[in-house]
Amino acid sequence: MIEVQGLGKCFGERWPLREVSFSLQTGDFVGLLGRNGAGKTTLLRLLTGQLQPSEGRASIEGLDVSARPLALRRLAGVMPEEDALLDDLTGIQYLHFAGQMHGLHRTELGDRIRELQDCLEVNFHEPKAIRDYSYGMKKKLAFASALLHGPRLLFLDEPFEGLDPAATQTLMEVLRRLHAGGCTLVMASHSLGLAERLCTRFLLIEEGRILVDEPSTGLIKAEGDLEALFLRHVGTRKAEALSWM
Amino acid sequence: MDVMALSALWQARQAKVPQAPKQRRVWSFLLFWIMGVDLAILALWAGWTCGHQVVSTDPRLLGMRLWRVPLSLGLAGALWEGGCVVSPRPFRPFFVRARTLLLAELMVGLTTPVKRALLGLGLLFALGLGVRHPILAPWGLLVAALAILWIACLERILPALFPSGLLRQRVLLLLLLAVAGVLAGLRATGLAAPHLSGQRPAWAAQMEWAGTLPGQHLAQGASELLAGHREAFGRQLEVPLGATLLLLVLAAWMVHRELESGPAPSSGLGGGHPWVFCRPWFGVARLHLHHLLASRAGQLRLFMAFMSILAAKEPELISMGRLEAPRAWVAFSAAFVFGAILMVPLCNLLGMERGGIRTHWNLPMEDRDLLRGMLVGAGAYAFLAGSLILLLLGAVHSLRPAELLGIGLLLVAIFLWCAGSGLSHSLRSAWGMSQESYGIQVELTDEKLARLGVVITPLLWMLPVFAVSVILGPWSLLSCMACLVLISALRISSRLDTACAALVCERETLTLALARAS
Numbered sequence: 001m002i003e004v005q006g007l008g009k010c011f012g013e014r015w016p017l018r019e020v021s022f023s024l025q026t027g028d029f030v031g032l033l034g035r036n037g038a039g040k041t042t043l044l045r046l047l048t049g050q051l052q053p054s055e056g057r058a059s060i061e062g063l064d065v066s067a068r069p070l071a072l073r074r075l076a077g078v079m080p081e082e083d084a085l086l087d088d089l090t091g092i093q094y095l096h097f098a099g100q101m102h103g104l105h106r107t108e109l110g111d112r113i114r115e116l117q118d119c120l121e122v123n124f125h126e127p128k129a130i131r132d133y134s135y136g137m138k139k140k141l142a143f144a145s146a147l148l149h150g151p152r153l154l155f156l157d158e159p160f161e162g163l164d165p166a167a168t169q170t171l172m173e174v175l176r177r178l179h180a181g182g183c184t185l186v187m188a189s190h191s192l193g194l195a196e197r198l199c200t201r202f203l204l205i206e207e208g209r210i211l212v213d214e215p216s217t218g219l220i221k222a223e224g225d226l227e228a229l230f231l232r233h234v235g236t237r238k239a240e241a242l243s244w245m
Numbered sequence: 246m247d248v249m250a251l252s253a254l255w256q257a258r259q260a261k262v263p264q265a266p267k268q269r270r271v272w273s274f275l276l277f278w279i280m281g282v283d284l285a286i287l288a289l290w291a292g293w294t295c296g297h298q299v300v301s302t303d304p305r306l307l308g309m310r311l312w313r314v315p316l317s318l319g320l321a322g323a324l325w326e327g328g329c330v331v332s333p334r335p336f337r338p339f340f341v342r343a344r345t346l347l348l349a350e351l352m353v354g355l356t357t358p359v360k361r362a363l364l365g366l367g368l369l370f371a372l373g374l375g376v377r378h379p380i381l382a383p384w385g386l387l388v389a390a391l392a393i394l395w396i397a398c399l400e401r402i403l404p405a406l407f408p409s410g411l412l413r414q415r416v417l418l419l420l421l422l423a424v425a426g427v428l429a430g431l432r433a434t435g436l437a438a439p440h441l442s443g444q445r446p447a448w449a450a451q452m453e454w455a456g457t458l459p460g461q462h463l464a465q466g467a468s469e470l471l472a473g474h475r476e477a478f479g480r481q482l483e484v485p486l487g488a489t490l491l492l493l494v495l496a497a498w499m500v501h502r503e504l505e506s507g508p509a510p511s512s513g514l515g516g517g518h519p520w521v522f523c524r525p526w527f528g529v530a531r532l533h534l535h536h537l538l539a540s541r542a543g544q545l546r547l548f549m550a551f552m553s554i555l556a557a558k559e560p561e562l563i564s565m566g567r568l569e570a571p572r573a574w575v576a577f578s579a580a581f582v583f584g585a586i587l588m589v590p591l592c593n594l595l596g597m598e599r600g601g602i603r604t605h606w607n608l609p610m611e612d613r614d615l616l617r618g619m620l621v622g623a624g625a626y627a628f629l630a631g632s633l634i635l636l637l638l639g640a641v642h643s644l645r646p647a648e649l650l651g652i653g654l655l656l657v658a659i660f661l662w663c664a665g666s667g668l669s670h671s672l673r674s675a676w677g678m679s680q681e682s683y684g685i686q687v688e689l690t691d692e693k694l695a696r697l698g699v700v701i702t703p704l705l706w707m708l709p710v711f712a713v714s715v716i717l718g719p720w721s722l723l724s725c726m727a728c729l730v731l732i733s734a735l736r737i738s739s740r741l742d743t744a745c746a747a748l749v750c751e752r753e754t755l756t757l758a759l760a761r762a763s
Contacts (some may be wrong), residue, residue, distance in 0.1 A: 048606075048607060049606070050603060050606050050607070050752075050756070051753055052752070052753065068606075070609045070610075070611065073607060073608060073609040073610075074609045078607040080603050080604065080607065083599075083600035083760065084600050084601060084603035084604060085600075085601055085604060086532070086598060086601035086604055087599070087600075087601060088535075088536055088539060088540070088597065088601075088680045089532075089535075093535075094604075097528060097532055098604070098608060100528045101525055101528055101608040101609060101610055102608070102609060103609075145604075
């Protein structure tokens, strides 16, 4: 479904992503792992057509991502990072706008929003601008807007960040159901425990290159757990004593 | 129109179609211009002659020309998606061989911006009418508006009736052939009637020209109006208005049926969605207007309209004789304040989105729809500001209706001109604007000077035109202003294409710039 060949992105002299190649099948639930600044978000932005690659090529279902075809944006749902929402709107206004752009009929849209609210246990009807939402609320709203049009492919950037444990459980359950329903998911996350429980495949990125690209079953069996794998490949820095403490 | 922009637009079109041999393309380009100029002259001439009461000289010819346009709509769609309205790619298999694009390109030149072309022709026609007989100018505009409305309705009805492209093209072709056959028959009957019966019956002339209904109504309506037969003129209005109403109802019903039949097709809101308020750009426009009206800076800018009274008041005291220069000064202050209100919204169109611009990138919407929506939203805001200014100036200075209309048209031209320049400025030097901020910054930077230039430049050349036309008289004022609007509209249309191309390169820089809060 997703074919990535020699993908790279440079900003000036810096290459946050370089020579990345992999291919994903329909129904995969892929965890993008890596340190802060490893290149996960850049990869997601390249895959969603927000960034133009400096080298290489990515295609989804045969469609060249860099051309930003409409068909691709109809096919995929993107849960953007927190600051990518139109934060002058209220939650319900934002969802209505996104739904209308996807061509959903008002009645259908209302029903879906209601279901999403019940599922995520939130109320987007509050007369409050998104900028005044809590971090977790913004995450839920971004997730809801990504799901509105029933995408077959979902890109998630740190979906669990800032969520309370109950909301995390709910979100996990929703993701599991989406995956069981045949949806392909690509999730960038630092929550290794959650990723271990959800993903069927892992891509470990370090300094813009892919270190590990394996299905979860064999990988976990070989390494014990994801954290061990992560630390073995990425390494850890020795915490030095603070001079003033 | 900017020649470079036109050339870029032409090249973009060419890139999307199978390439015809170069020589043929050159010829079609030349023919396109010849036909365009021909139509423009014809429209002016028709208006002039009609205004001169030489109705028989035949403004109906214009009607014929106008009605050839919708007939050729299909050819436009044959060449690139979104260019056509009635059907996506209807007539190519029938009329145009794969690489024989001469005829198609010629028609494309005439039909692509079909509504714009009609509006332009209508305006020119109204100009011609207005110069001779001012009272006829609105009538010409009305006919052009109706023609546009008819086409808009057809755009909605046909795709809803025949969802399959192939079926649509065949039905449409049969329909056109049938209509052409009936019209040819009618005309032949009309021509033959006098020879058959020895005298020409009254209905024969009508039958002869039955194919040019709008033109016929235009001609007859104009005659009635000139002769002072208002009742008969009203009757002339009944047919086109009735037909328009019928088409509107039919279109509304079709769309209602489509919307009620379930969720929209998986393709979402493509450019071909049949109802304007369902189009992506309309959603963006509404969003942008909401942003502008809800922001403190946007509200504060609207209050600047009151400055136009103060700015215009002082020179009013110094009468400059019968050349009505004070009136021109009133227009200057209106234009100046209007420009000041719109300077920031037009030079930073995407500024209110800040990081939220990524939402737009992820939604199924063309860049063109995003920019067009932003412009329409800003246009609605400008309409509010302009109305407020006109209302205030009208009340304070007791302006005559023609002057108010002239100033209104001047403001429209200024908006369109500034929007065209502001568009490229918005992409080059965007910044995130906070809704909470009043947006008052005192330091003067190169960027701000450039913004000022965007607004000042059109004022510099539009206002002298305005002043001269005020001196010449109210109708030449309206004519000049209508021309300015037309030129500015053509310019903005070409700028939109250039901006879309620029957005492809500037997207990342733009996103980063917008994400930085002001």
